[in-house]
Amino acid sequence: MTECKQEERKEKCxxxxxxxxxxxxxxxxxxxxxxxxxxxxxxxxxxxxxxxTYNRDFKYFARLVLDK
Numbered sequence: 001m002t003e004c005k006q007e008e009r010k011e012k013c014x015x016x017x018x019x020x021x022x023x024x025x026x027x028x029x030x031x032x033x034x035x036x037x038x039x040x041x042x043x044x045x046x047x048x049x050x051x052x053t054y055n056r057d058f059k060y061f062a063r064l065v066l067d068k
Contacts, residue, residue: 015040016052032056 010023017040021028025039032039037056044051046064053060 013041014044014048014051016044017054 004024004026006023008023009025013022015022015028021031025041028039028041035056036058038058038061040051040054040056043056043061043064046061046068050060050064
């Protein structure tokens with residue numbers, strides 16, 4: 001099993017929301033998927049402005065991708 005580079009990931013995290021899961025990608029993904037959402041880093045890859053809305057909805061993400 002590979003080592004989790006939590007501190008390195010925390011520095012590179014594109015999410016603007018500060019939370020206890022920052023840099024813990026596995027926990028972040030598990031948390032958001034349990035609420036039928038995507039994590040902020042996914043939105044940041046499409047648009048920094050979209051990520052800053054804190055709308056983590058799948059449909060919102062799909063609209064962003066289709067409009068690109």
